[in-house]
Amino acid sequence: MEDEGRRGEEGTVLILALLALLGLTLIGISSIHTTNFENIITGNDRSRIEAFYRGEWGAVDRLNQISTLVDERKDFHAPGLTHIGGERYYDASVNYEGPAFDDGGSEFGYMRFRAYGRGEFAGTSQEVEVQVSYGPFPLGTNY
Numbered sequence: 001m002e003d004e005g006r007r008g009e010e011g012t013v014l015i016l017a018l019l020a021l022l023g024l025t026l027i028g029i030s031s032i033h034t035t036n037f038e039n040i041i042t043g044n045d046r047s048r049i050e051a052f053y054r055g056e057w058g059a060v061d062r063l064n065q066i067s068t069l070v071d072e073r074k075d076f077h078a079p080g081l082t083h084i085g086g087e088r089y090y091d092a093s094v095n096y097e098g099p100a101f102d103d104g105g106s107e108f109g110y111m112r113f114r115a116y117g118r119g120e121f122a123g124t125s126q127e128v129e130v131q132v133s134y135g136p137f138p139l140g141t142n143y
Helices: 002-006 012-063
Strands: 088-099 108-121 124-138
Touching: 012 088, 012 108, 012 124
Parallel strands: none
Antiparallel strands: 088 108, 108 124
16 A cells, blocks of 8 residues: 555665766766866966976076176177987076266276076076176276
């Protein structure tokens, strides 16, 4: 007699369970796609940061050569990209830009240099430019 009240309800719980499972599966697939997309973004950000560090390294490397360029007052540029291991490259130069300033009454002067670095990593390129004043030097000397 109990079965008479449940006619037509066989499988309702099964269908509800399958719909709930389908919903959870869709949520899981969506989570996987979101995670993959975030990994791609993180990888691109890492490549950009690595390329920036390579460019910065190149600019600083050239800034360290300023003391040897002061007497010659010439520019220095590394030929092409410099390979520094793996997928890491940099290109850099330093240019003499002239006197930094002259206040008219000072006994000292400064030289202005601009260093440029471009780093590459995994197909990403970043550029860095640094301007520095080098000195002080007594005015009227060869420096």
